[in-house]
Amino acid sequence: QKEVEQNSGPLSVPEGAIASLNCTYSDRGSQSFFWYRQYSGKSPELIMFIYSNGDKEDGRFTAQLNKASQYVSLLIRDSQPSDSATYLCAVNMEGGSEKLVFGKGTKLTVNP
């Protein structure tokens, strides 16, 4: 079964620190990787996507991908209390139907 694994946390960091969120996936043929943010009681919102090995930066967010290790991470610099949410890693598995598989999510709390 194709899986996406995340540390469920909770992860707690002080305001201004770097939050590091990690994800591993089982399907070696996966090509597309996504991070969604989900506030409590709300629906997921796409914040980052990455297709190639290496780093991709967007403002305070950096996504990192290592396909050889089947590992993707999200770094949040200068963490703010408003970043407190659950972060879902999603991987587009092979198979023709472009099936997006989500991990269970990591709950992040940024303490003022």
Added chain:
Amino acid sequence: EAEVAQSPRYKITEKSQAVAFWCDPISGHATLYWYRQILGQGPELLVQFQDESVVDDSQLPKDRFSAERLKGVDSTLKIQPAELGDSAMYLCASSLSKDRSGKLFFGSGTQLSVL
């Protein structure tokens, strides 16, 4: 800003009753998804449509769940009969089919409670 519309926002029902959820995707989005999210878990795909055709319903419990998208626009997900284990958030999402990248736009969801 265009949004995915879902209704109702909340639904409380008794087990063995029938329930239905409605979704209207962003205009022009040919791909529509229904996900189920149990508290503390990630979303799980129930069914994926490309226009009016089902692309993937491998995780849909077909003995009690049905989904349709007759005109390739809005969609309905039905559960009959509802069971206690069906209590969850039901999320509808849409994407541009030509994008084929997993960039999904989610609606606000329907929170289902089965008593």
